[in-house]
Amino acid sequence: MILAQNHQQQLSGNKYWIIVLSALLLSACSPKTRPVAKKPEPIKEVEKIEKPAEKFKQANISLLAPFRLNEIKLKAATKADVEKAAMAIDFYQGFKLGVDSAALLGQNFKLKVYDTQDNNSQLSSLIDNGGLVGSNLIVGPVFPDGLKYMTNYSISRNIPIVNPLAATQPSEFANPNLISIVNNIDLHAEKIGNYISKNYNPATTVIVLINPKGANDEVFAKPLRTYFANTKKPFTFQEYASVFTLETRIVKGKQYVIMVSSSDKKFVIPTLDKLMKLKKTGLNTSLFGHPDWIKQNYNTDQLQALNTIISSSYKVDYTRAEVNKFIKKYRLLFNFEPGEYAFKGFDIGYYFGRLFSIYGEDYLKHLTKENYKGLHNSFHFIHDHELGYINTSLMLLRYKNFALNIVE
Known part of the structure; x- marks a missing residue:
């Protein structure tokens, strides 16, 4: 199930439910007794059967992006007004497609989307009203100041938080729960x-x-x-x-x-x-x-x-079937060409959605083991106990035949 919130506004999405029922059948038999004197047998210890762990049923993801909907009046919106929100909208739409694709693996997702308005006071209100409580993962804010503001909340609640777009040094955040996507x-x-x-x-x-x-x-x-x-x-x-x-x-x-x-x-x-x-x-x-x-x-x-x-850290190879499939789907759903941030959003949404689908709430333990070649970015994470998880996947591109070709 995918929900999106902007001042409690809900967006549609696919719903995937997995319900696992387990039953433990116990039978007991009372032996017949006879009036024959017999030495009592020692009481057998009943084998203890542990109750199976409850399956991880739903991944709760909160996406924080600067849509700046408070600044845009649709009837009087100028091109400049719309462009301010274009990056966030592009990223969100790609991210949602990524999560939708991961949901096909069988996991149920609850996605909440919040407009940060690129304002820390908005983040403060979001924290105070409990909107992020229960999140298994927070993606964003997309700018460094917002990420720094969220550091204490991330540490105190022990919630992993993804830095999706900023190339800022992880040392500037000092958050062991930070997941840095863009290479510094x-x-x-x-x-x-x-x-x-x-x-x-x-x-x-x-x-x-x-x-x-x-x-x-x-x-x-x-x-x-x-x-x-x-x-x-x-x-x-x-x-x-x-x-x-x-x-x-x-x-x-x-x-x-x-x-x-x-x-x-x-x-x-x-x-x-x-x-x-x-x-x-x-x-x-x-x-x-x-x-x-x-x-x-x-x-x-x-x-x-x-x-x-x-x-x-990125290159879109338009000869790949997966890339063209994404472009066609994006056009069909949104009537626009996907931009750079749509590709970034898809890779992040699908990568983490896939981890949730395979490993459930233990997904973080597998972050450094699960490499990913995406449509736009590739991920190979290392872990630092003070700085969090850092993507080290990079490529070298050479100018040849009027194109950028991968050297390494």
């Missing part, structure tokens, strides 16, 4: 570092970090720098504020692996232009870009010529 930037740096260490020869390779040293640039630069400072392989490591500084330090005959820590288009575009000029003069180079490049538009010819690789 340190994991991206480690993925790139491991690939370089495995595929390049330290004797002939120079590792260069291009870091303009802005606050946002340093977020990615720091873990990259740390990785190569601690690696056991003796790479030559250099760091420059721009490729224009690098130009005067190039050593002929060396392989240059260049990592750019910035996603500022005003910086990246001239960087790519300059690297192309250096390549034409004979520079042997491979380029590793910022993870955000996957959402930005750069010259594809340049990216391919520079052997560019970026790390990513």
Whole structure:
């Protein structure tokens, strides 16, 4: 059974019930007695039969998302008003389809959906009125401030809470019950570092970090720098504020692996232009870009010529039958094309719904054992006693043939 609540508003859904009845039949027989003197037999101890554990009948999931319905007046709504809620609606619709699909495995679900309005006072009211009581899993809020606000409630009630969209470091929440879906930037740096260490020869390779040293640039630069400072392989490591500084330090005959820590288009575009000029003069180079490049538009010819690789936690493969099946179903139900957040929502809804269907209330014990290749994301969780469960599944994508192809 799937219920959705927004100020107690109910949405329709499928209902799946499993009722298991067990009966223990006991029979007793009274022996006949005869007036014959006989030594009494010792009393036999009656075997104790334990009552079977009650089957987990229903998974209670609470979804907290910023629909901001309080700000939208449908009759007078502008496109901007609707777009504010589009992400939450897209995610919810994908999530519900995921849970519906998991319900086909035989589990019964109760899904409550709340509009957080991206406001902590709304979360406070939700906690005070007991709306989350009995939840086996809370998904959301989707923004870091809301997740931080929910930390005490999650810990005090020992309820797992999913961070579905924010790439924030788990250490910022300090919640042992947190389940982090999106890979943090340190994991991206480690993925790139491991690939370089495995595929390049330290004797002939120079590792260069291009870091303009802005606050946002340093977020990615720091873990990259740390990785190569601690690696056991003796790479030559250099760091420059721009490729224009690098130009005067190039050593002929060396392989240059260049990592750019910035996603500022005003910086990246001239960087790519300059690297192309250096390549034409004979520079042997491979380029590793910022993870955000996957959402930005750069010259594809340049990216391919520079052997560019970026790390990513997601990629939709439209040749897969499962992907096209989801798209058709989404179109049929909602008359829209599924966006990025619909895919994310489906993967999260189906993954956790499947765990509930197989393991019931013990689903958390199997989180680190159950890997998942989804429509959009893949999951491989590790567990930290202080930081909770962290998804470490990442891929590397290379620009080739005017497409992003999986390298690893």
